Amino acid sequence: MNYYQIQSTGKGFITHEDNEKNHISGFPGDIWATENSSWASRVGAVVKTKAQAQAIVDLAVEESNQGVVENTQTVQQSPQLP
Numbered sequence: 018m019n020y021y022q023i024q025s026t027g028k029g030f031i032t033h034e035d036n037e038k039n040h041i042s043g044f045p046g047d048i049w050a051t052e053n054s055s056w057a058s059r060v061g062a063v064v065k066t067k068a069q070a071q072a073i074v075d076l077a078v079e080e081s082n083q084g085v086v087e088n089t090q091t092v093q094q095s096p097q098l099p
Contacts (some may be wrong), residue, residue: 018099020070021049021062030060044070044096046077071098 024047025031031041039053048070049062057064065073078095 018050018067019052019054019057020065020067020098021051021057022047022065022070022073023049023060023062026060031056035059042099044074044098045081046073048074048098050098067098071095074098 025043035041035053035056038055039051041049041051041053041056043049048065049057050070051057056062075095
């Protein structure tokens with residue numbers, strides 16, 4: 018699995034054709050996991066190692082959780098990358 022970082026640009030960022038060629042999964046922190054290198058090139062995504070990508074995901078989830086009220090049970094856990 019390859020990992021990339023890029024912010025979604027909206028419609029056309031991932032096309033049906035892109036996803037049919039190789040599934041593209043999105044994670045917090047603008048991290049994308051796929052074997053579709055042609056998609057990554059087309060959108061200008063930056064390659065990340067799995068460790069780099071996981072650190073970015075963890076930080077994004079941590080920052081998201083900072084806004085959660087202290088007494089709630091809605092704190093998210095970081096998803097583990099495949």
